[in-house]
Amino acid sequence: MQNLNEDNITRAVIAMHAGAENARLRELMTSLVQHLHSFARDVGLTEAEWFTGIRFLTDIGHITTDKRQEFILLSDTLGLSMLVTALNNRKPQGCTEATVFGPFHVEGSPRIPLGGDVANGAQGEPCFVRGSVVDLQGRPVPGAELQVWQADATGHYDVQYAAAGEGDHEHRARATLNVDALGKFHFKTIRAEAYPIPHDGPVGKMLEALGRHPWRPAHLHFMITAPGFERLITHVFRNGDQYLDSDAVFGVRSSLIADWIEHPPGVTPDGARSAIPFYTLDFRFVLNPLPAASGRAAAAGARTAPV
Ligand code: BEZ
Ligand code: FE
Secondary structure, rough: OOOOOOOHHHHHHHHOOOOOHHHHHHHHHHHHHHHEEEEEEEOOOHHHHHHHHHHHHHHHHOOOOOOHHHHHHHHHOOOOOHHHHHOOOOOOOOOOOOOOOOOOOEEEEEEEOOOOOOOOOOOOEEEEEEEEEEEOOOOOOOOEEEEEEEEOOOOOOOOHHHHHHOOOOOOOEEEEEEOOOEEEEEEEEEOOOOOEEOOOOOOHHHHHOOOOOEEEEEEEEEEEEOOOOEEEEEEEEEEEOOOOOOOOOOOOHHEEEEEEEEOOEEEEEOOOOOOOOOOEEEEEEEEEEEEHHHHHHHHHHHHHHOO
């Protein structure tokens, strides 16, 4: 294999992978090489442009730590994260749609009781969230566990303060709770606000060069798990937000937009009194049964159906 040229080099590279033991790896790398080479041919990639690309990826590597994942931001802002989410979350009509995970989830957030305080000192306008977790037939899913996380009024997640050396905001505006026997939940938190994704690094520079803004519309993150159901990773977006049609990471689904209803100062849903306006949000999550569970549910339905 010598004297390769622009017409046969792609085939030659792919042929070199023929001995890979892992068939899936071979498939992935074959397609990646084909697409990378096609890209270079399509645009007539210059050497200077190729080097700029290498420099860009190097800068992304340099800024990336376990607290700052610039490669995920790149994937998010190029729409790849949302594409992978869509490819892997095809659900029956009626199920709550999934959206991007984002880099700010933390394992082991504090467990709170129903009605508990998610904010835990995070600054923001008071907000009372309630809702339910049901199956496709609208039946409650009493075994569901919810993890919720969000940014504060300044548009920062707790983990961003520590990363910036700005003190300990650990486990603020994030919590884990269980629904009740009727599949219902409620908690107190702060109003979700729009915020820019981290844009002080190479991805921010890329967005600027492309004439794009870094903003995400206001949202609340949820991860919902329950035995017999697919895990749901999603957001609820705030209706009326100015960035709903230009989310920097392409995550908005219209079915996930809900009203944060503003209330004047007065008695709040938990029976306390607020001297300032507060907000309420209601949302129903519909989980997708796992294949085996949906078979069982169908069988159970057949047994209990009226005759
Ligand atoms: C988020 O919603 O937390 C997020 C998603 C993608 C990139 C940055 C932040
Ligand atoms: Fe977020």
